[in-house]
Amino acid sequence: MEYWQPKIETMPRKDLQELQLKRLKKTARAVFNNVPMYQQRFADAGVKPSDIKTIDDLRKLPFTKKTDLRENYPFGLFAVPMSKINRIHASSGTSGKSTVVGYTKKDLEVWADLMARCFFMAGVRPGDTFQNAANYGLFTGGLGIHAGAERLGCSVVPSGTGSTQKQIEMIQDFGVKAMHCTPSYALYIAETCKKMGIEPGTLPLKIGLFGAEPWSANTRRELEKAFGIKAYDSYGLSEMMGPGVAFECVEQDGLHIWEDAFIVEVLDxxxxxCAPGEKGELVLTTLCKEALPLIRYRTGDITSLMEDECPCGRTAVKISKFYGRVDDMLIIRGLNVFPSQIEHVLMDMPEVGEYFQVVLERVNHMDEMTVKVEMSDKAFSGELGDLQKVTGSVAKKLKETLNLRTKVVLVERGSLPRVEGKSKKVLDLRTSI
Incomplete structure (x- = not known):
């Protein structure tokens, strides 16, 4: 088995925990000495950096939330002076003030190394041509992915988003072996290939690196079958640094989180x-960040820890694919529903396609949920009886999973919106009435 940074990736758990403790103490001192919010939070909790003697003492420290970044907009949580900041990224700010993150020169080097580690783990090698179809700009995915691929020694094609036919031409002409984009955009690329008279499987692609939105095992199968690739899941968030926090290895069974850079908690x-296998919220503490170190950051993402050692030999803990988010949980007629639950049901049904949309409306003061689903080509016969059968089957499966009555509408293939970035799977019209 090959590794990008073998000493760290295969480090014995005891040594890894000693490294974490050393870095945690340093991080706690940095935020206490340089970030007013943390000085106050530590005081409120009655704790000082010197109180951290073991990893378990992390529990004494306060949580951090996304609202803290917005309330300290733009640079209030930075732990270094602006003269040390080499780059700034920010969220779109569609749900409030932008979430601003900063990086020192060392932060950028660490980030690139973590990204290179992820790509190497998924089979990408120095000299491979790597196409990055992520948005460049304030979004961390563009430059973050790019820097990691360059660090690994790849020939990087910074294609960005859009111009799908041109993307396909570059994959063909440049001999692209590995590509990064959202899974929904990859499916759109496959559809566009077919419209151009190109079989996606004839492209030189061998490795697909997908993230930024939830996707299911069935979507993985569709992508791997369409392109003849191995498809790998990734996880990241701007507050930690961006992409590269966790990634699948060749086992494709859970995502390794790099514990030399983050302390991982999954909390109820x-x-x-939470015990291994039990669902909870992922909480992360940064260990290597200089510009924006964060203590016990509540990501809002719901996952579970995996207990078994990985056959790949890496000792970093693995988490399961995400079940949903705490803050995008839908409450429908008093029931908690995650869009990912709906997706898992639909993606496991061969009768439906990869695209769906959930529409929530309030009718006669009652919540109504309609799930629009595209039929797969192989299931479409045009017979009314077949359509009714599929509709009933989908509605039944959703009822069993959600304990909620759902209206299912089958729509023509290609009629639901395709996007190049994150797909918009939920249309909540209840607040607009």
């Missing part, structure tokens, strides 16, 4: 550590 609603 009471803030207690």
């Amino acid at each position: 609603k009471n803030g207690e550590q």
Whole structure:
């Protein structure tokens, strides 16, 4: 088995925890000495950096939330002076003030190394041609992915988003072996290939690196079958640095989180550590960040820790694919529903396609949920009886999973919106009435 940074990737757990403790102490001192919000939070909790003697003492420290970044907009949580900041990224700010993140020169080097580690783990090698179809700009995916691929020694094609036919031409002409984009955009590329008279499987692609939105095992199968590739899931968030926080190895069974850079907690609603396999909120503490170190950051993402050692030999803990988010949970007629639950049901049904949209409306003061689904080509016969059968089957499966009555509408293939970035799977019209 090959590794990008073998000493760290295969480090014994005892040594890894000692490294984490050393870096945690340094991080706690940095935020306490340089970030007013953390000085106050530590005081409120009655704790000082010197109180951290073991990794378990992390529990004494306060949580950090996304609202803290917005309330300290733009640079209030930076732990270094602006003269040390080499780059600034920010969220779109569509749900409030932008979430601003900063990086020192060392931060950018660490980030690039973590990204290179992820790509190497998925089979990308120095000299490979790597196409990055992520948005360049304030979004961390563009430059973050790009820097990691360059660090690994790839020939990077910074294609960005859009111009799908041109993207396909570049994959063909440049001999692109590995590509990064959202899974929904990859499916759109496959559709566009067919419209151009090109079989996606004839492209030189061998490795697909997908993230930024939830996707299911069935979507993986569709992508791997369409392009003849191995498809790998990734996880990241701007507050930690961007992409590269966790990634699948060749086992394609859970995502390794790099514990030399992050302390991983999965907590229940009471803030207690979940047992392996138990769903909870992912909480991360940065260990290597200089510009924006964060203590016990509540990501809002719901996952579970995986207990078994990985056959790949890496000792970093693995988390499961995400079940949804705490803050995008839908409450429908008093029931908690995650869009990912709907996706998992639909993607496991061969009768439906890869695209769906959930529409929420309030009718006669009652919540109504309609799920629009494209039929797969192989299931479409045009017979009314077949359509009714598929509709009933989908509605039944959703009822069993969600315990909620759902209206299912089958729509023509290609009629639901395709996007180059994150797909918009939920249209909530209840607040607009």
